[in-house]
Amino acid sequence: METEGKDIVRIPLSVCNMKDRIYWSKSCTGEYTVKSGYKLAKSIRKEVAYDRSNAESSSNRKCSAQSWSFLCCGEHPETVEHLLFFCDHAKAIWDVAPVSWEGLVNHRDKFWHWWEELKDAVHKEKGQERIALTINLLWQIWKSRNARQFEAKARDPMTVVQKAVGEWREYQDAQLKEGEPIRGSRVGKEEQSEWKEPREAWVKINSDAAVHQNKDRAGWGLVARSWQKELVGAWAVPGISCSNPKMEEALALRAAMLVAKRQGWRRVEFETDCKQVIDRINSGENDVDIATVLSDIEKLKSSFYECCFSFTRRRSNSVSHQVAKFATNLKETAEWKSDFPVWLLELVQADYLALIVLKDEDFNRIPERIGDRRENPYRKNADFDDPKLVQSLKCISAY
Structure with a gap:
């Protein structure tokens, strides 16, 4: 029962009042096809035949068990x-x-x-x-x-x-x-990868998700920067449950769109390192695993004058990744809009230079939780005394 309860909590709810829909789980698009139905019927037939053969011969079961034990x-x-x-x-x-x-x-x-x-x-x-x-x-x-x-x-x-x-x-x-640089080595400018600023008058929000399955915890990191390379906001959002990585990445991107909408940004580029999610959004193809989130993203597009979705590699998405890892230790959402903690500014600066220079001892300075002002020197940087902001952050955290 406990496992079933967790599975139910992991089912994402729509933030756009979308009606419930029925999906065929045996196809990636959620739509029934004769091919997927045939495959299911064939697999069921094999399972029935296997069960019958096992029931008829106990010696076969013993042999199978011994073989499995060897493997x-x-x-x-x-x-x-x-x-x-x-x-x-x-x-x-x-x-x-x-x-x-x-x-x-x-x-x-x-x-x-x-x-x-x-x-x-x-x-x-x-x-x-x-x-x-x-x-x-x-x-x-x-x-x-x-x-x-x-x-x-x-x-x-x-x-x-x-x-x-x-x-x-x-x-x-x-x-x-062969005179070729070893893949992944930092030889020459062409091998370097760095964060790229968005188009003029645009805002770029990088999102990422961190998942700790053994602790049943997840976190989302959202980092917003302007076309002038200015850090204009950051959010560390603890998840209310822990789903599979693809689902958490999709939820983080949806949270980024909600943040952009609340901030009043109208030209936004959303960037993440989950290629599966980006490909689904840009192609318009459905994915039964994240169908509800994809529907919300499609509807949220109308909240902006212009918006686009781009894929980047993990090394170019390192800031939001670290913020996401930080979020897994939180109990409530942390937001920074003007005064940013030192560790976050260092990450952003390193991102501009395409050099990740944050050492382990630097990361240990990151607070493990949002406590009172005396325990957490960075909490004063987030305006948690604003009732409207607190409510909006709770809304983001709820999804």
């Missing part, structure tokens, strides 16, 4: 996380590997979350090289697993690591011999 090392189900991190063989490989990610240990229970955090390291010293080596390690762990399961060949952990390092070096050498 799972006899201890745990073979999930992606178990295969790459928690299996004894994988642990032995990571122990002798020349690269480690101690700061990501707590994220290993969700591979996609671990991967998202790993990508942020690209801005650190030799970050791209470390990530490339890590990818080779993951690949060799997978190949080692296949050799063990299908060929009965056990590979020594050190041998696996040496193979990964060797292939990584071969790739590096091949890139240098």
Whole structure:
């Protein structure tokens, strides 16, 4: 019941008084097609046949259980996380590997979350090289697993690591011999990526979402800047639930549109690093997973004289990403409109220079929650004493 309750809370409600609609969940557009219906009927038929065969032969069930136990090392189900991190063989490989990610240990229970955090390291010293080596390690762990399961060949952990390092070096050498810059390295101006200002008289709002599935918490970061590169507003919005990343990204973008509407901005560019959401908006195609939010976004477009939606890479969306991570520790929305905290100004300045220079000790200065004025020196920068503002922030947080 508790799980069902959380799933119900995660269903987004429309902010534009849209009527409920029925969607066919077996197609990405939400519309029924003969092809999707046929696939569903075929899968149901297979499931029924499988259940019948299991009911007829208990020996087959035992054999199946033994086979599954072998694939799972006899201890745990073979999930992606178990295969790459928690299996004894994988642990032995990571122990002798020349690269480690101690700061990501707590994220290993969700591979996609671990991967998202790993990508942020690209801005650190030799970050791209470390990530490339890590990818080779993951690949060799997978190949080692296949050799063990299908060929009965056990590979020594050190041998696996040496193979990964060797292939990584071969790739590096091949890139240098061809005279090409290594992908992701900061060689030449063309390799740099930076935030781009919007058109004249426009405002750009960057949005991002941070998700902590293990804590069941999410946060949205919204950062607004003018065509003159001036920071004109920032919002850290804690989510009321924790959905999948695509849904949270869509909700963050919708929140950005609500903020722009309340601020009276009429020419706005909305930018995020979730390509799936941007592609759906610009193509007009539906997505059953985020259909309600997409409908709201379509309707909110009429609130502006002009607006557009653009995709950017994570390294060009770093400010809103950090604000989103900050929001996961909040209980209420934080807003800055004129006086901004030092850590936020530093991030914005670094964004202009295309150099992320915020160190761990700098980020630790960010308050973990919005408390009273004595506990939180930055709370005075947000005008929480204005009743209308408090109400509007609650509205944003509610969605």
